[in-house]
Amino acid sequence: MIKRTLVKALALSLGVMAGTVAADDLMDRAQGTFEPIPKYPPVIDGNELTQAKVELGKMLFFEPRLSSSHLISCNTCHNVGMGGDDYLPVSIGHGWQKGPRNSPTVFNAVFNAAQFWDGRAADLAEQAKGPVQAGVEMSSTPERVVATLKSMPDYVERFEDAFPGQGDPVSFNNMAVAIEAFEATLITPDSDFDKYLRGNADALNEREKEGLALFMDRGCTACHSGVNLGGQEYYPFGLVTRPGGEILPEGDKGRFAVTATASDEYVFRASPLRNIELTAPYFHSGAVWSLEEAVAVMGTAQLGTELKDNEVDSIVAFLKSLTGTVPEIRYPILPPSTGSTPRPTDMIQ
Amino acid sequence: MIKRTLVKALALSLGVMAGTVAADDLMDRAQGTFEPIPKYPPVIDGNELTQAKVELGKMLFFEPRLSSSHLISCNTCHNVGMGGDDYLPVSIGHGWQKGPRNSPTVFNAVFNAAQFWDGRAADLAEQAKGPVQAGVEMSSTPERVVATLKSMPDYVERFEDAFPGQGDPVSFNNMAVAIEAFEATLITPDSDFDKYLRGNADALNEREKEGLALFMDRGCTACHSGVNLGGQEYYPFGLVTRPGGEILPEGDKGRFAVTATASDEYVFRASPLRNIELTAPYFHSGAVWSLEEAVAVMGTAQLGTELKDNEVDSIVAFLKSLTGTVPEIRYPILPPSTGSTPRPTDMIQ
Numbered sequence: 138m139i140k141r142t143l144v145k146a147l148a149l150s151l152g153v154m155a156g157t158v159a160a161d162d163l164m165d166r167a168q169g170t171f172e173p174i175p176k177y178p179p180v181i182d183g184n185e186l187t188q189a190k191v192e193l194g195k196m197l198f199f200e201p202r203l204s205s206s207h208l209i210s211c212n213t214c215h216n217v218g219m220g221g222d223d224y225l226p227v228s229i230g231h232g233w234q235k236g237p238r239n240s241p242t243v244f245n246a247v248f249n250a251a252q253f254w255d256g257r258a259a260d261l262a263e264q265a266k267g268p269v270q271a272g273v274e275m276s277s278t279p280e281r282v283v284a285t286l287k288s289m290p291d292y293v294e295r296f297e298d299a300f301p302g303q304g305d306p307v308s309f310n311n312m313a314v315a316i317e318a319f320e321a322t323l324i325t326p327d328s329d330f331d332k333y334l335r336g337n338a339d340a341l342n343e344r345e346k347e348g349l350a351l352f353m354d355r356g357c358t359a360c361h362s363g364v365n366l367g368g369q370e371y372y373p374f375g376l377v378t379r380p381g382g383e384i385l386p387e388g389d390k391g392r393f394a395v396t397a398t399a400s401d402e403y404v405f406r407a408s409p410l411r412n413i414e415l416t417a418p419y420f421h422s423g424a425v426w427s428l429e430e431a432v433a434v435m436g437t438a439q440l441g442t443e444l445k446d447n448e449v450d451s452i453v454a455f456l457k458s459l460t461g462t463v464p465e466i467r468y469p470i471l472p473p474s475t476g477s478t479p480r481p482t483d484m485i486q
Numbered sequence: 487m488i489k490r491t492l493v494k495a496l497a498l499s500l501g502v503m504a505g506t507v508a509a510d511d512l513m514d515r516a517q518g519t520f521e522p523i524p525k526y527p528p529v530i531d532g533n534e535l536t537q538a539k540v541e542l543g544k545m546l547f548f549e550p551r552l553s554s555s556h557l558i559s560c561n562t563c564h565n566v567g568m569g570g571d572d573y574l575p576v577s578i579g580h581g582w583q584k585g586p587r588n589s590p591t592v593f594n595a596v597f598n599a600a601q602f603w604d605g606r607a608a609d610l611a612e613q614a615k616g617p618v619q620a621g622v623e624m625s626s627t628p629e630r631v632v633a634t635l636k637s638m639p640d641y642v643e644r645f646e647d648a649f650p651g652q653g654d655p656v657s658f659n660n661m662a663v664a665i666e667a668f669e670a671t672l673i674t675p676d677s678d679f680d681k682y683l684r685g686n687a688d689a690l691n692e693r694e695k696e697g698l699a700l701f702m703d704r705g706c707t708a709c710h711s712g713v714n715l716g717g718q719e720y721y722p723f724g725l726v727t728r729p730g731g732e733i734l735p736e737g738d739k740g741r742f743a744v745t746a747t748a749s750d751e752y753v754f755r756a757s758p759l760r761n762i763e764l765t766a767p768y769f770h771s772g773a774v775w776s777l778e779e780a781v782a783v784m785g786t787a788q789l790g791t792e793l794k795d796n797e798v799d800s801i802v803a804f805l806k807s808l809t810g811t812v813p814e815i816r817y818p819i820l821p822p823s824t825g826s827t828p829r830p831t832d833m834i835q
Contacts (some may be wrong), residue, residue: 225830235832467817469817476775
């Protein structure tokens with residue numbers, strides 16, 4: 138370490154060791170383009186992360202009784218043991234129905250500018266309300282959720298502790314706020330790339346650095362930059378060449394469904410790439426299982442470039458350096474149902 | 487505390503305080519009928535609980551890729567945050583099919599003489615192989631499970647560590663053995679009743695002691711005794727009066743399906759009663775949601791007794807003293823699927 142620093146200092150002062158200077162230049166450029174995952178959860182406007190709220194949010198995240206069947210919880214499709222999603226092309230929900238899009242990871246989702254593939258939720262609290270009510274996901278209603286939570290004294294007490302001073306703290310909105318608070322703690326710091334961004338030039342090997350350089354030089358960073366390498370802006374999938382219907386199903390026009398603006402057809406939020414090696418299959422369609430294939434598709438569809446195999450391999454090596462330390466989570470103990478807890482209904486509405 | 491001990495000593499030496507003497511007699515009888523949950527997991531013949539094996543078993547317990555859909559894990563129906571079962575009348579499995587019987591709790595299951603409501607599995611390892619293959623549960627095959635586990639290097643290494651010296655450690659049988667090892671750690675010691683059995687007369691209040699006395703005097707202990715207050719022997723449901731078809735569906739003849747012996751019609755393993763307040767709804771049919779109603783049904787069906795409301799309440803108070811300390815479990819990190827991992831198939835076979 139010391140040796141390397143000396144060499145680096147020498148190289149900088151003499152300007153003769155081109156390789157090392159290029160590497161430093163790479164780090165400078167990377168630091169200007171990306172940000173490391175912070176070590177601690179971020180501050181969320183209007184949602185202070187108190188222990189009572191985060192713990193309640195964890196219970197709710199694991200609570201299958203937020204679904205009308207009492208089978209499906211947030212963790213079913215955003216599994217904290219499986220990269221924060223479900224390793225399925227599209228999720229299976231209420232009545233074994235399939236959702237239309239691949240489940241995005243909950244890890245680091247707090248750093249995204251908006252939630253869902255089409256960005257239709259501004260934040261995690263708004264997002265959390267969606268699947269609970271979606272007929273193909275948890276198929277419940279705000280009224281049913283509130284009745285369920287109010288039927289269990291342990292939950293009532295925990296909502297009072299998490300939302301002190303509120304007259305009627307057990308609400309659908311507070312459910313979502315508590316889940317957001319928990320989800321804000323689901324961050325994965327300390328990836329090799331984070332160490333590199335923080336100045337440790339040895340944290341990436343040569344192959345990974347080649348991949349990083351390609352990632353920046355070929356223009357991937359036009360959509361994938363910032364702390365999550367994506368998750369900030371919306372772009373058309375198929376900017377240069379539209380992939381086939383298997384990868385880009387014609388029926389799903391992405392953000393067009395939110396904005397009803399013709400230019401938003403097939404526009405999606407750029408996928409965040411943190412822990413991407415853990416979250417196959419890829420794309421909103423979940424149609425591609427191999428990270429190599431996903432990178433190659435991006436090359437042709439978005440950049441109009443046929444990436445060479447060894448370029449793909451280098452980029453994939455770099456992408457794997459984005460895998461961080463996933464949070465340790467103690468399984469929460471959920472209170473038993475009571476006589477007034479709404480009974481599970483597994484009928485498809 | 488001191489005061490009470492003095493009173494007790496006085497009562498014992500003088501023999502004049504009938505109530506207290508009766509209480510001591512109650513403890514003696516209870517100690518002769520029941521056993522406390524041990525503080526540490528039991529020794530299992532032929533399955534040493536090494537850390538490597540227990541940790542692997544935990545991963546497999548939470549592993550949805552043991553199901554062909556990649557959606558359902560052991561924890562789906564034996565949820566460690568929900569009393570070790572799923573709070574459903576009967577479980578929902580592959581293709582949203584319903585199983586025929588209520589999911590029994592995994593907590594303390596290691597103390598049962600046999601597994602399943604009809605005792606068709608001799609131990610937890612044999613049990614674990616059932617749901618993985620059942621078409622209405624996880625709907626996989628031993629071959630598919632082995633191919634899945636062998637496709638992930640992390641699992642291969644963990645099987646090697648858990649089963650050292652075996653030529654081919656990644657096997658369907660070892661999957662079950664590892665799950666059994668983990669499940670053996672899922673015990674719930676330190677209930678108030680355990681403290682009472684260990685000699686603390688104050689651990690139960692008067693109501694609970696009344697319930698305990700009734701539980702023994704009315705004959706509940708004929709089927710519900712030992713460490714798990716059940717789980718040891720088989721008895722006909724409806725010994726005196728057969729309940730209606732809603733509670734005892736005519737199509738499910740219990741152990742008859744295992745032994746094909748006429749006398750085993752409607753015979754089931756006596757339900758273990760540990761943590762019973764956490765495991766509604768009740769009976770193999772899961773038809774009864776209230777513990778009070780379940781106790782009353784047992785009175786008429788098994789004992790031919792119409793228990794009075796206050797007797798039911800006392801017995802329920804006693805039963806709630808069986809709730810122990812549930813184990814703390816860190817959610818395991820499961821390895822990502824690889825190119826050779828069999829893809830999820832959600833079709834109903």
